[in-house]
Amino acid sequence: MKKYHKLIKDIHLHTGLFISPFIIIFSVSALVLNHSFVDWQEDWQKWSFSVNNKVDKTIAFDIPTTDKSEIDYAKDILKQINISGEITNVFKDSIGMYIPVTKPGYRISIKADLTSGIAYVHSERTNIWKKLVWLHKMPGPHNANIRGNWIYTKFWSSLVDFSVICLFFSSITGITLWYYLKNERTVGLIALLIGFISITSLIIGITI
């Protein structure tokens, strides 16, 4: 086992160092989400249609063919009007389509007029806290059938998966390295037991 010690140490070091900025992002955003010191909550219903109240620019587009799914239809329009981001929802009727789009630092409300071929765009910048919350929650469980429709959301999602796997590796190698430290075994075991008792009692308390 001892011959693997250096390898285990290296895995712990490199996985830990790589994921540390991700952990900082997720920890700080968890604090933001758990408290009200920052108004992070979006009124999706309100801002999805905010273009009705304020228009920053209008852009002409060629009306796409109707043989596409709603999300592909919306993506086609976004490509033509040169706007990128994650489409959070699509509201379509015979004459128009509302396409709310988000990305870190921006939320964009688009109304595409399907009779005249003109897109009305209203864009708002968001602060650093909302950026962190965006990164924490994306892609997330909602609107699963369309979520991850922006390449960077997919990229971020893969990175987060990778960092969670690294986190598991880092924790397992951490336990192994602790096992080698004979002087730390007793106190470490107590810390591990207290942690186990804390989480078990909390889960039992909150679910029963």
Next chain:
Amino acid sequence: MDIAKQKRSLTKWNQKIHIYLGLYLLFFIWLFGLSGLLLNHHWEFANFWEDRKEIKYHKTIQISRGMEQYTLVHEIKNKLNLDGSVINPIFSNDSIFLNFIIAKPGTRYDVQANLNDGKIMVKETKFNTWGIIRALHTTRNPTLKERSERYQTVIASIWSISLDIISVGLIIICLGGWYIYLQVPRKRFYLGLISITSGFVVCICFLFFSF
């Protein structure tokens, strides 16, 4: 105490904190790592919504008159012996019905109370283990906007506090880890620099550059 001795002491205690905090948070880290993966993916084996079990039942209780919404909801909740956080209590337009949800990880009660005759309809929904794990990840304090429509239980508040402890603990583990990294021999230091820089570059790109 000379500087070298202080530095040795700092290194020793930093390492101890890194180990003990890591071990204490180990199961929390696994729980939130796993539940984070579940929330980001829609794996067939982890379906919770389709596997839910619903039952409906009626009860009649004595409901006090002329009480505020908050007190009324708690009176009904206590008389029905239901446990969980109260979400979104709403009176019907004619003020005859009071609807609200009581939720805790794994269980949800949709309650409709007739305030005139005290008849209560409860729809109880039970979720499987995957549903519980997902709910544990998303249980948090209500925001300012939600405070008038969400009353949290004491245990849910304690869970929310534990989220803070985990977050702060993880930040301390990272900072301590960086300090330990600064002490490693030169060859490992440069290799480590590649790991930490690549992590930072990706995160900074997503945080500060719009694509």
